[in-house]
Amino acid sequence: MADYMNLILEVQPTDSEHRGYYEAARAGSLVVQRCTGCGLLRGIIGASCPFCTSGGWEWQAVSGKGVIYSFEIVTQAIQPAFADWVPYPVVLVELDEQRSVTWRWGIEDETVSLRLITNLVQRDDSTRPEDEANVAIGKRVEVCFVDLTDDFALPQFRLSDEAPEHAPWPAG
Amino acid sequence: MAGLRDKYCIVGIGETSYSRNSGRSTRDLGTEAVRNAMEDAGLHPWDVDGMLNYHVGDSTLSQTIATDLGIRLDFYTDTFGGGSSTETIIGIATGVIEAGLCHTVAVYRSMNGYSGLRQGGSIGQGRPPAKVVVGPDLDTTPYGMTSPAQNFQLTFARHMYEYGTTSEQLAHVKVACSNHASNNPRAYYNKRLTVDDVLDSRWIVKPACHLLDCCIETDNATCIIVTSADRARHLRQRPIKIKSVAGRVNKPFQGMHSHYQCDPITRQAGYYASRVAFRNADVEPEDVQVTGCYDAFTFTPVLLFEGYGFCDPGQGGEYVSSGAINLGGARPNNTSGGQLCEGYTHGMNLVIENVRQLRHQADDGCPGWREGKHSYDYSEGRCRQVEDVELAMNMGWGTPAVSSALILGR
Numbered sequence: 001m002a003d004y005m006n007l008i009l010e011v012q013p014t015d016s017e018h019r020g021y022y023e024a025a026r027a028g029s030l031v032v033q034r035c036t037g038c039g040l041l042r043g044i045i046g047a048s049c050p051f052c053t054s055g056g057w058e059w060q061a062v063s064g065k066g067v068i069y070s071f072e073i074v075t076q077a078i079q080p081a082f083a084d085w086v087p088y089p090v091v092l093v094e095l096d097e098q099r100s101v102t103w104r105w106g107i108e109d110e111t112v113s114l115r116l117i118t119n120l121v122q123r124d125d126s127t128r129p130e131d132e133a134n135v136a137i138g139k140r141v142e143v144c145f146v147d148l149t150d151d152f153a154l155p156q157f158r159l160s161d162e163a164p165e166h167a168p169w170p171a172g
Numbered sequence: 173m174a175g176l177r178d179k180y181c182i183v184g185i186g187e188t189s190y191s192r193n194s195g196r197s198t199r200d201l202g203t204e205a206v207r208n209a210m211e212d213a214g215l216h217p218w219d220v221d222g223m224l225n226y227h228v229g230d231s232t233l234s235q236t237i238a239t240d241l242g243i244r245l246d247f248y249t250d251t252f253g254g255g256s257s258t259e260t261i262i263g264i265a266t267g268v269i270e271a272g273l274c275h276t277v278a279v280y281r282s283m284n285g286y287s288g289l290r291q292g293g294s295i296g297q298g299r300p301p302a303k304v305v306v307g308p309d310l311d312t313t314p315y316g317m318t319s320p321a322q323n324f325q326l327t328f329a330r331h332m333y334e335y336g337t338t339s340e341q342l343a344h345v346k347v348a349c350s351n352h353a354s355n356n357p358r359a360y361y362n363k364r365l366t367v368d369d370v371l372d373s374r375w376i377v378k379p380a381c382h383l384l385d386c387c388i389e390t391d392n393a394t395c396i397i398v399t400s401a402d403r404a405r406h407l408r409q410r411p412i413k414i415k416s417v418a419g420r421v422n423k424p425f426q427g428m429h430s431h432y433q434c435d436p437i438t439r440q441a442g443y444y445a446s447r448v449a450f451r452n453a454d455v456e457p458e459d460v461q462v463t464g465c466y467d468a469f470t471f472t473p474v475l476l477f478e479g480y481g482f483c484d485p486g487q488g489g490e491y492v493s494s495g496a497i498n499l500g501g502a503r504p505n506n507t508s509g510g511q512l513c514e515g516y517t518h519g520m521n522l523v524i525e526n527v528r529q530l531r532h533q534a535d536d537g538c539p540g541w542r543e544g545k546h547s548y549d550y551s552e553g554r555c556r557q558v559e560d561v562e563l564a565m566n567m568g569w570g571t572p573a574v575s576s577a578l579i580l581g582r
Contacts, residue, residue, distance in 0.1 A: 008304045009314055018310055044430045045311060070333070070437070072325035073378035074316055078292070082316040087378070090317050092326045092432055100435065110424060111435045117326075119315050132378070137333050154314055169333045170379070 002148035005081035009152070017045045020059055025153040030143045032095075032114060034060040041098045043115040051103040051112070062114075064143030066095040066157075067165050069115060073132045088129035089120040093141055093157050121146075121156045134159060136168035175452035180266040181404040181411035182580065184213025184278075184397035185524045190360040190515030192286040194391035199232040202282030203240045205393035209278060210241075213397050214408030217241050220397070222277035223248040224265055226257035226518070230289040231282050247274040254291070255466050256420055256570035257281075258396075258519040259578040263417030265398040275399060281520045282393035290389050291516075292319050312429055320468055321377045321386060323428050327572045328380035328471045331438040334486065337474065339380070341489035343370035345470035345505075346384050346512050348498045353509025355499075355536045355556035360390050361513045364552060370470075385470040387511040394520035396527070410582070412530045415563075416452035418577040420570065421445035431573035438486075441575035442479025442567055449480075449565075449577035457481045460579070461561045462529050463503055464522035466569035467510045473497070476567040479575065499550040499558065507534065507556050519568050523578060526564040530582045532557060 002009045002022075011018045024031040033042040037054025041062070048055050070092040077083040098114035106112070120130040126144045140162035145153040186208030188194075188201050202225075210220065220243050223234040227250060234248040247268055251261060258281070265277035285291070305313045317323065331337050347367055353359035365384065373383040404411035423441045425434045450456060457480060465473035474488035482503070483491040491497070497505035508514045508525035515521055528534050532544035534557040540546070546557040561582070568576035 004314055005316075006303075007314060009310060010304055010306050011310070012306050015307055018307070043433050044425075044427070045308070046430070050425060050430075070326040070330040070432075072322065072329055073375075074322060075375040075378060077316065078318050078322070079313070079316055085316065087375075088316060090315055090322065090326075092330075106424065106434075109436070112425075112433050113435065115432055117312055117315060117317065117429060117432070137330070 002152040004148055004154060005079065007079065007081070017047055021045065022152045022154070024059060025145050025155050026147060026151050028145065029061045030064040030155055031059040031061050033057045040103065041114045043095070043113070062095055062097045065160065066093045066141055068092070068135070068137050068139050068141060069094040070137060071120070071135050073135065085129050087132045089132060089135040090117060091120045091135065091141070091157060092117055118155060118157050121158050123158045126156050126158065130159065136170055138164045138166045138168040140164060175416050176266050176270055177415050177452060177454065178413045178581070179401055180269060180398055180414045181401050182396055182414065182527050183399050183404045183407045183409060183411055184209040184215060185527050186212055186395040187358070187521065187524065188393045190358060190390045190392045192390060194284055194287060197232065198230070198282040198284060198393070199236055199240065201391070201393035202232050202237045202280055205282065205395040206237055206241055206278050206280055209395035209397050212409065215276065215397065217243045220276050220278050221246040222265065222268060222274035224251070224261045224277055224279045226251045226253045226261055226281055228252065228254050228289070237280065253570065254518045255468060256519065256568035256574050256576040258523050259417055259566055259568045259576035260419035262396065262398060262414065262523070262578060263419045266414060266417065269398070269400060275403065277398045278395055279398060280393060280395040281518055283518070284391040285516050286389040286391050288391070292321070292389065321381045324469065324572060325377045325380060326432055327437050331475070332379055334438060335489065337489035339371055339382070340367055341493040342380065342385055342470040342474065343367040344493040345467065345473055345497070346370050349467065349506050349510045349512040352499055352507045352556055353513035354552045355550065355554055356508050356514060357535070359509040359514040360388055362509070380471050381469055387468050387516050388513065390515040392515050392517055394517045394524060396520065396523060410531050412527050413581045415455070415579040415581045416449050418445035418448040418575070421448060421575050423573040426573050428571045428573070431571070437572070438475070440475035440479035440569070441573050442476050442577065445575040445577050446480040449579055453579040455563060455579065459563055460565045461503060462507065462526060462558050462564040463505045464526050464564070464566040465505055466519050466522065466567060467506055467512045468569060470512065472569045473505060475572065476569060476575070480567055480577070499556055504558050507558065523566050526566055526580055529558055529561050530564055530580055532561070
């Protein structure tokens with residue numbers, strides 16, 4: 001359990017999916033679920049494998065490096081504590097470990113990638129949002145962590161030193 | 173496979189006024205809408221034996237509404253859901269009648285969408301933000317991502333990046349709705365707007381949602397009555413035939429956020445729902461004369477038009493800004509003003525409007541609208557009836573990953 005932005009973040013005793021995720025983050029490791037049946041990685045935490053139905057999975061550490069696949073800039077906060085943050089970015093980060101792969105039950109042009117949703121935070125302060133002018137599709141990012149308690153940290157992403165993968169959008 | 177094409181009809185429609193301060197319970201609003209729909213159809217309480225509604229924990233359920241109206245139910249169920257529910261439960265109504273569970277179903281939605289639970293959940297108003305975050309909410313709430321505009325925005329932004337869709341193109345959706353609403357005395361907002369009005373309104377979420385790109389929030393109830401074509405023949409109104417329904421068709425990853433794992437994230441689930449809807453109705457997009465697209469935001473019709481094949485992927489921005497969706501255009505959309513201007517009902521008012529269009533009884537500024545006499549002069553305060561309309565389609569949006577559809581014929 002952790003107090004963050006005037007929210008109580010709680011992994012309940014029955015929450016078998018989220019257990020372990022924030023502890024790994026506190027130890028400085030970004031982990032994702034890896035299916036022990038088909039080996040594919042899951043970017044959104046779940047109870048079973050959407051690629052093969054297997055119920056077996058394990059946490060796998062990933063590099064925490066990726067690219068901004070999409071983003072948004074929130075200018076009107078809903079949660080009260082975020083009023084001090086506006087305008088703040090939410091980013092859809094595509095991690096390097098699994099990009100545009102096909103899976104058994106995909107049809108036509110469907111592919112899956114390993115994507116996380118976080119904020120883009122400042123490079124030198126993971127508790128503050130990145131300036132909206134610096135947020136763009138195509139820019140490279142890396143994971144960082146906001147330590148909240150002895151066993152709970154929240155993963156965030158920040159801009160990395162790597163060159164953008166393609167011309168950033170929006171430009172400028 | 174033809175589904176139940178033309179076997180069932182919409183025979184009654186009912187609404188309350190659209191307001192922001194109803195000062196009434198959802199029970200009171202709901203009974204008024206159902207009563208109005210029965211009156212419209214020429215049905216008595218003892219003629220209705222089925223009831224369906226949808227809600228998000230913000231409404232009054234079927235048994236209470238039915239009891240208040242003296243309706244004795246042989247079938248009812250209350251389903252959880254918002255956008256995309258209307259078309260879906262109309263489909264359920266046809267199914268349960270076909271199965272012999274009942275013969276005439278009142279479908280309703282009652283909500284105080286402004287003075288009660290607000291979907292946008294702004295600070296200090298409506299739903300108090302949750303303090304304790306557990307389960308799947310841990311994946312997004314700590315990142316300040318909770319409202320519909322925030323949840324859908326990653327799809328909108330990617331579409332703008334991939335296809336060059338612009339805010340100006342999106343604004344045309346609002347402009348068209350405002351023009352249509354100016355010919356609808358019931359519309360909550362009936363002032364005609366310009367593209368600049370939309371672009372000059374304050375940002376809610378960038379890059380796709382200014383304030384005026386977002387639908388309005390209102391208090392209201394709406395009702396639609398479904399029965400068999402046989403029974404429909406003896407009722408007050410011209411029956412409007414249900415040609416096909418697609419109900420809550422999904423993308424492969426169905427959650428609000430899990431769908432971002434699967435490309436193309438710019439594809440709305442209507443891409444998949446269209447196959448069910450058009451096949452069972454035995455029509456093509458070109459045959460459709462009027463559309464009703466779920467307009468939670470100006471962007472949602474863009475993606476629905478692409479998904480259902482009214483234009484190619486990436487061409488939605490061009491389609492909505494071409495004039496096609498305006499009254500007098502090739503295929504007018506949301507002729508009542510939609511949820512961007514008339515009122516927010518989680519989609520049911522969009523179906524009600526298409527029923528009016530197919531009856532040729534849009535209640536506009538034409539003195540003879542009840543007799544189907546219209547001027548087809550679409551200037552402010554005048555007509556909003558589409559000429560000789562025979563086929564209309566509703567396209568529902570739950571999230572980018574969920575879509576429903578309803579094709580209706582005269």
